[in-house]
Amino acid sequence: MNERRAPILLAWSSGKDSAWSLHVLRQDPSVEVVGLLTTINEAYDRVAMHAVRRALLEAQAEAAGLPLVAVRIPSPCPNETYEAAMAEAIAAARVRGITGIAFGDLFLEDIRRYRERQMSGTGLQLHFPLWGRPTAALAEDMIGGGLQARLTCVDPRVLPESLAGAAFDRGLLARLPIGVDPCGENGEFHTFAWDGPMFRRPVPVRKGEVVARDGFVFADLLPAEAA
Numbered sequence: 001m002n003e004r005r006a007p008i009l010l011a012w013s014s015g016k017d018s019a020w021s022l023h024v025l026r027q028d029p030s031v032e033v034v035g036l037l038t039t040i041n042e043a044y045d046r047v048a049m050h051a052v053r054r055a056l057l058e059a060q061a062e063a064a065g066l067p068l069v070a071v072r073i074p075s076p077c078p079n080e081t082y083e084a085a086m087a088e089a090i091a092a093a094r095v096r097g098i099t100g101i102a103f104g105d106l107f108l109e110d111i112r113r114y115r116e117r118q119m120s121g122t123g124l125q126l127h128f129p130l131w132g133r134p135t136a137a138l139a140e141d142m143i144g145g146g147l148q149a150r151l152t153c154v155d156p157r158v159l160p161e162s163l164a165g166a167a168f169d170r171g172l173l174a175r176l177p178i179g180v181d182p183c184g185e186n187g188e189f190h191t192f193a194w195d196g197p198m199f200r201r202p203v204p205v206r207k208g209e210v211v212a213r214d215g216f217v218f219a220d221l222l223p224a225e226a227a
Contacts, residue, residue: 005032008100008127009069009093012036014052014060016149017104017130017183018166019193020142022064024129025102026198031127035069036061037089037101039082043075050152051218052188056203059223063199069093083118090122100125106135106185139182143169147196150205153218154189163189165207165219192221 010025010033012018012161018036025033038057039048047057059224061068071089073082090101103125105111112128120125123209149168154161166172168191180188195202208220 004029006030006099006125007032007034007097008102008125009033009035009037009098009116010102011188012038012048012061012068013104014038014047014193015152015191016147016193017102017106017185018143019149019196019198020138020145020147021102021104021129023145023147023196023198025127028129031100031104033066034098035067035072036064037069037093039071039073039085041077042072044150045223048073048077050192052069052152052192052221056192056205056221059203060193060199061204063201065200068217075190090119090124094123098124100127102121102127102129104130106130106138106183107132108185135181135185136181139168139173140170142196143173145197147193147198148202149191149193150207150221151189151219152192153216155187155215156212156217157215158188161210161212161217164210164217165221169225 008031010145011020022033028065041048045054046052070088071085073085103115105128116126151166152165153167154164176182194205204224205221206224208222210217
């Protein structure tokens with residue numbers, strides 16, 4: 001670790017906001033991201049909510065040049081079980097000298113307050129590198145900056161099911177219905193970031209089976225050969 005920078009973990013969902021947060025944080029001379037903190041659904045061995053396969057998650061971390069800090073949670077996962085698992089992970093991180101955690105949240109005040117309550121008393125500093133950025137401009141910055149991602153999950157109440165597995169690009173932004181956040185911050189969609197300036201190499205994927213589950217539509221992303 002660079003002693004001049006505070007060592008922090010980045011809460012990592014495998015999606016575009018996490019990936020872009022890593023890109024932004026790496027330009028901050030006051031901190032050094034030293035690991036990716038991820039919750040893994042034990043029942044499916046996938047990233048919680050985004051439903052990304054562990055193999056792709058591990059390939060992402062390798063491409064980012066960072067170790068994974070995996071927190072395993074059951075499915076379904078009561079909130080108290082989630083909080084206990086996270087508390088254990090945070091305590092272990094403190095022992096290793098971690099001084100803070102970053103989150104890719106954009107504007108949901110209730111989510112930020114929840115994180116601040118949960119981390120109160122841990123001694124860790126919280127970082128929100130993307131907080132408050134207008135999401136239309138942020139989405140354009142991501143795409144213009146070379147980030148490439150695919151939608152892993154869509155809420156069919158607000159988006160067509162056919163967008164599951166679609167590329168996160170300007171074509172997608174143009175197709176989003178009025179009222180849908182360009183970054184999906186209200187849960188309209190979730191993504192998997194497979195290339196961009198935060199990675200040393202791409203993690204190419206292809207669209208697999210599409211399934212409906214728990215009120216959402218998921219595209220199972222599979223490893224693909226590099227072009």
